[in-house]
Amino acid sequence: xxxxxxxxxxxxxxxxxxxxxxxxxxxxxxxxxxxxxxxxxxxxxxxxxxxxxxxxxxxxxxxxxxxxxxxxxxxxxx
Numbered sequence: 001x002x003x004x005x006x007x008x009x010x011x012x013x014x015x016x017x018x019x020x021x022x023x024x025x026x027x028x029x030x031x032x033x034x035x036x037x038x039x040x041x042x043x044x045x046x047x048x049x050x051x052x053x054x055x056x057x058x059x060x061x062x063x064x065x066x067x068x069x070x071x072x073x074x075x076x077x078x
Contacts, residue, residue, distance in 0.1 A: 002067040006059045014056040020070035021049040028063030032056075 006028075014033070023030070024046045032039040032047060033056040041047050049055055051070075059065075 002069070004065050004067070006061060006063045006065075009059065009061045011058045012056050014054050016054050017049070017051055017069070019051050021051075022068040022070070023047050023049070024066045026064040026066060028060055030063055030065055031058040033058070 023041065025041045025043050027043050029043070030041045032041060032049070034049075034053060039047065
């Protein structure tokens, strides 16, 4: 799980995961870019990205999101 608050407008480069990703926008808007299609995901909306799908994103300042990554555990410092 990841909980992000984006303080600045930003974008991510296109990338692929070897695990599924589920995201929920809590506040603001996150625009997914999949197969050259722009998909705005607004507050209260969710989106499922299957593993192996090339995707990128753009986020506006103040946006808060929650992401669940299937099959991938965060590295922990012990």
